[in-house]
Amino acid sequence: xxxxxxxxxxxxxxxxxxxxxxxxxxxxxxxxxxxxxxxxxxxxxxxxxxxxxxxxxxxxxxxxxxxxxxxxxxxxxxxxxxxxxxxxxxxxxxxxxxxxxxxxxxxxxxxxxxxxxxxxxxxxxxxxxxxxxxxxxxxxxxxxxxxxxxxxxxxxxxxxxxxxxxxxxxxxxxxxxxxxxxxxxxxxxxxxxxxxxxxxxxxxxxxxxxxxxxxxxxxxxxxxxxxxxxxxxxxxxxxxxxxxxxxxxxxxxxxxxxxxxxxxxxxxxxxxxxxxxxxxxxxxxxxxxxxxxxxxxxxxxxxxxxxxxxxxxxxxxxxxxxxxxxxxxxxxxxxxxxxxxxxxxxxxxxxxxxxxxxxxxxxxxxxxxxxxxxxxxxxxxxxxxxxxxxxxxxxxxxxxxxxxxxxxxxxxxxxxxxxxxxxxxxxxxxxxxxxxxxxxxxxxxxxxxxx
Amino acid sequence: xxxxxxxxxxxxxxxxxxxxxxxxxxxxxxxxxxxxxxxxxxxxxxxxxxxxxxxxxxxxxxxxxxxxxxxxxxxxxxxxxxxxxxxxxxxxxxxxxxxxxxxxxxxxxxxxxxxxxxxxxxxxxxxxxxxxxxxxxxxxxxxxxxxxxxxxxxxxxxxxxxxxxxxxxxxxxxxxxxxxxxxxxxxxxxxxxxxxxxxxxxxxxxxxxxxxxxxxxxxxxxxxxxxxxxxxxxxxxxxxxxxxxxxxxxxxxxxxxxxxxxxxxxxxxxxxxxxxxxxxxxxxxxxxxxxxxxxxxxxxxxxxxxxxxxxxxxxxxxxxxxxxxxxxxxxxxxxxxxxxxxxxxxxxxxxxxxxxxxxxxxxxxxxxxxxxxxxxxxxxxxxxxxxxxxxxxxxxxxxxxxxxxxxxxxxxxxxxxxxxxxxxxxxxxxxxxxxxxxxxxxxxxxxxxxx
Numbered sequence: 001x002x003x004x005x006x007x008x009x010x011x012x013x014x015x016x017x018x019x020x021x022x023x024x025x026x027x028x029x030x031x032x033x034x035x036x037x038x039x040x041x042x043x044x045x046x047x048x049x050x051x052x053x054x055x056x057x058x059x060x061x062x063x064x065x066x067x068x069x070x071x072x073x074x075x076x077x078x079x080x081x082x083x084x085x086x087x088x089x090x091x092x093x094x095x096x097x098x099x100x101x102x103x104x105x106x107x108x109x110x111x112x113x114x115x116x117x118x119x120x121x122x123x124x125x126x127x128x129x130x131x132x133x134x135x136x137x138x139x140x141x142x143x144x145x146x147x148x149x150x151x152x153x154x155x156x157x158x159x160x161x162x163x164x165x166x167x168x169x170x171x172x173x174x175x176x177x178x179x180x181x182x183x184x185x186x187x188x189x190x191x192x193x194x195x196x197x198x199x200x201x202x203x204x205x206x207x208x209x210x211x212x213x214x215x216x217x218x219x220x221x222x223x224x225x226x227x228x229x230x231x232x233x234x235x236x237x238x239x240x241x242x243x244x245x246x247x248x249x250x251x252x253x254x255x256x257x258x259x260x261x262x263x264x265x266x267x268x269x270x271x272x273x274x275x276x277x278x279x280x281x282x283x284x285x286x287x288x289x290x291x292x293x294x295x296x297x298x299x300x301x302x303x304x305x306x307x308x309x310x311x312x313x314x315x316x317x318x319x320x321x322x323x324x325x326x327x328x329x330x331x332x333x334x335x336x337x338x339x340x341x342x343x344x345x346x347x348x349x350x351x352x353x354x355x356x357x358x359x360x361x362x363x364x365x366x367x368x369x370x371x372x373x374x375x376x377x378x379x380x381x382x383x384x385x386x387x388x389x390x391x392x393x394x395x396x397x398x399x400x401x402x403x404x405x406x407x408x409x410x411x412x413x414x415x416x417x418x419x420x421x422x423x424x425x426x427x428x429x430x431x432x433x434x435x436x437x438x439x440x441x442x443x444x445x446x447x448x449x450x451x
Numbered sequence: 452x453x454x455x456x457x458x459x460x461x462x463x464x465x466x467x468x469x470x471x472x473x474x475x476x477x478x479x480x481x482x483x484x485x486x487x488x489x490x491x492x493x494x495x496x497x498x499x500x501x502x503x504x505x506x507x508x509x510x511x512x513x514x515x516x517x518x519x520x521x522x523x524x525x526x527x528x529x530x531x532x533x534x535x536x537x538x539x540x541x542x543x544x545x546x547x548x549x550x551x552x553x554x555x556x557x558x559x560x561x562x563x564x565x566x567x568x569x570x571x572x573x574x575x576x577x578x579x580x581x582x583x584x585x586x587x588x589x590x591x592x593x594x595x596x597x598x599x600x601x602x603x604x605x606x607x608x609x610x611x612x613x614x615x616x617x618x619x620x621x622x623x624x625x626x627x628x629x630x631x632x633x634x635x636x637x638x639x640x641x642x643x644x645x646x647x648x649x650x651x652x653x654x655x656x657x658x659x660x661x662x663x664x665x666x667x668x669x670x671x672x673x674x675x676x677x678x679x680x681x682x683x684x685x686x687x688x689x690x691x692x693x694x695x696x697x698x699x700x701x702x703x704x705x706x707x708x709x710x711x712x713x714x715x716x717x718x719x720x721x722x723x724x725x726x727x728x729x730x731x732x733x734x735x736x737x738x739x740x741x742x743x744x745x746x747x748x749x750x751x752x753x754x755x756x757x758x759x760x761x762x763x764x765x766x767x768x769x770x771x772x773x774x775x776x777x778x779x780x781x782x783x784x785x786x787x788x789x790x791x792x793x794x795x796x797x798x799x800x801x802x803x804x805x806x807x808x809x810x811x812x813x814x815x816x817x818x819x820x821x822x823x824x825x826x827x828x829x830x831x832x833x834x835x836x837x838x839x840x841x842x843x844x845x846x847x848x849x850x851x852x853x854x855x856x857x858x859x860x861x862x863x864x865x866x867x868x869x870x871x872x873x874x875x876x877x878x879x880x881x882x883x884x885x886x887x888x889x890x891x892x893x894x895x896x897x898x899x900x901x902x
Contacts, residue, residue: 007529010494012542014549015556018491034823036800036830040469043461043575044495044561048518061518066511066565067499067530078458079518091463098465100797100847102833105466110495114517124494139834141812346551349487361592372485379487382553383590396551 009117019343019438031153032106042087060113080112089312102134120299131323138320144260151264158440161294165274171250178244186210192278226275344439345398348377352394355381370426460568470794470889482604483557493538511564531563540763553585571750582774595711602715609891612745616725622701629695637661643729677726684724795890796849799828803845806832821877
């Protein structure tokens with residue numbers, strides 16, 4: 001990581017670290033595109049009135065000003081976006097007549113927040129968002145689809161164990177109504193604090209702030225303890241003996257979403273119904289998601305999202321949606337900073353073509369071009385040093401193969417990790433497929449080093 | 452393009468346009484990586500003293516301020532970067548002990564300039580830079596390499612005809628010294644105006660501002676008219692009858708660079724020695740580059756670069772380099788805005804799996820998963836409308852194939868462009884390779900529509 005220039009909260013990566021980040025971004029993109037999600041990017045700035053519509057986070061916005069502006073107010077009306085949801089909603093309204101709905105989009109961009117930097121919280125960071133948005137109505141099966149796409153994307157990442165926690169606001173609200181709670185919204189905002197406060201305290205707040213009886217608070221807490229990786233959570237809820245029509249709708253939706261993404265689970269990724277998740281924000285109306293990284297719970301959720309019935313509205317048309325945001329920087333940077341995540345080399349090159357002498361540079365260049373023509377990233381040695389030094393040049397960068405041009409004999413290629421050296425022809429030789437690109441090295445996962 | 456929210460100079464793309472931009476970025480990245488260039492990104496902000504080191508462009512910098520900052524000066528010391536060279540130089544100094552030199556890097560990021568928006572000039576835009584940087588000394592063969600990599604990258608782009616113009620400051624300076632000019636630097640800054648002013652005017656300025664005689668000015672202009680796509684420019688220069696040691700060095704270097712990238716020329720890309728190019732900036736010391744787009748000369752150069760003997764220095768060590776910056780937004784946005792460049796579809800999906808009825812959604816989902824498992828981007832129809840409407844859904848998005856699940860019979864797949872429909876199995880069928888991803892549609896190039 002860069003240190004000397006003291007800009008806290010603006011992380012930068014070394015090339016080998018960036019290779020790991022690129023591998024994650026490429027993998028996310030591949031999954032999103034396989035499912036038909038279109039990529040967009042929005043401008044980095046928005047008018048302040050767009051940014052401040054939510055009201056609550058104005059402290060975090062960076063406002064722009066031209067350094068030598070004659071008119072002091074000329075650009076003072078714009079700031080850097082602090083998430084990808086607000087700009088996406090504005091983009092949808094701006095382009096409503098030119099987009100096809102339902103509109104599946106993914107967006108991978110940096111965002112900026114002027115908050116105090118701490119571990120996993122940065123002033124500049126990268127997020128990956130997917131959303132499906134429709135005009136007027138978005139059928140429920142899109143909730144299942146969004147969860148499935150995200151689950152497949154996360155399951156394919158070369159990272160420590162990630163989990164997708166799912167809940168449903170209809171389920172919670174129906175349950176709260178079923179026990180006779182007067183203000184389910186207030187209760188949800190309190191329950192949302194369970195990841196920071198002990199249950200006793202949350203229970204007391206349910207009584208004090210959400211007007212519940214001690215028994216009602218107890219039932220809320222009992223609901224919030226239910227976590228299941230299969231649809232057996234339905235029986236557990238039924239066992240609490242609460243009945244409400246909205247509860248049944250929520251249970252059905254949550255079971256369908258869980259069923260829809262269960263197949264994506266693997267040794268590095270799990271899915272569960274977690275009835276603690278409330279996502280206090282008012283705009284979620286059904287399915288809610290959180291992503292957590294095992295062993296890094298102190299970072300908080302590394303992703304979140306859900307179903308909202310009005311992402312945007314222009315007065316005539318309403319655009320409901322379902323989506324989720326994954327914090328790429330929040331997930332990766334703490335691992336990279338600890339040295340738990342990296343990649344096998346600092347350059348894309350799989351092969352270094354050695355140089356016999358300066359006069360034979362064209363011959364070495366020609367070999368490199370033959371390898372590149374077949375998709376093998378290759379560089380040529382800088383100078384005709386002794387072969388031992390040329391091999392060390394490759395080794396320092398993690399380049400796995402060194403190519404020795406033959407004079408009259410055939411060329412030779414050496415795997416400098418194993419020492420194995422064989423005769424080879426640049427028109428046909430290829431490295432093992434896993435050596436073609438830098439490998440992500442993850443020393444966190446339970447298997448130790450894996451890719 | 453987005454219009455309603457009036458932020459002039461901050462272009463945004465529709466999904467089909469973004470597909471064209473993504474294809475360009477992916478192609479650049481592929482070429483750079485084949486040649487062993489590592490990717491980095493730098494933070495978007497730099498301390499103002501880093502940004503203002505060049506002095507001349509302070510008017511264009513966007514300064515950041517936290518909206519509700521208690522301390523008015525807390526963040527006032529940082530601004531958004533206006534190019535990728537200044538941040539790269541700072542990154543190299545910050546990380547000098549952790550990078551391997553010579554360091555080949557590419558960087559594709561947005562930059563911001565608060566200047567007045569006009570065609571091809573934006574307040575937020577994307578650039579692609581490559582540089583090779585070394586410690587203390589960078590052998591000349593890297594000039595050849597940088598030119599070759601860039602030439603290959605540009606030649607592969609699905610764009611209107613691009614040309615790479617190359618010159619050499621040693622050649623110019625040697626020639627100027629050879630004719631007895633007293634201030635070659637002043638003369639280069641004047642000659643650099645030839646793309647904006649007529650030769651007579653530039654000639655008069657050479658006399659008035661660079662202290663030349665009328666004959667010397669005439670010789671300078673004669674040199675600047677030489678443009679050749681092969682090394683015959685050497686004879687043309689010799690024919691002017693001027694001799695100087697530095698001129699010979701420059702002629703040799705320019706011939707070597709031109710020779711090194713001549714092979715990349717094709718019907719959409721050309722390379723030439725253009726002895727008009729001076730790149731007035733003081734830090735270039737040898738090879739200089741410009742990229743131009745045929746038919747869009749009014750945009751000015753869409754890329755530029757060269758050899759500099761001190762990209763960065765920390766007092767003890769100097770980092771010479773050679774590099775070039777390609778303006779992705781400057782090249783693409785004018786074409787996209789005119790509708791001359793787009794892509795064949797607004798979604799990644801190559802296939803839409805039709806829906807017989809809502810109950811058979813799992814069957815259609817299973818077909819989609821089989822196609823995706825083999826790398827074919829696929830989406831499932833939103834609702835079980837009549838097949839005619841499902842086909843129109845695909846057509847509006849440019850999805851080329853619609854898949855009809857068979858009941859007892861085999862499935863069928865229809866190419867909705869040709870109308871051809873065949874029996875197919877989702878475990879083995881694949882679209883033609885060119886239909887797998889959105890195609891770039893370029894209606895500018897001389898062949899008409901091409902990809």
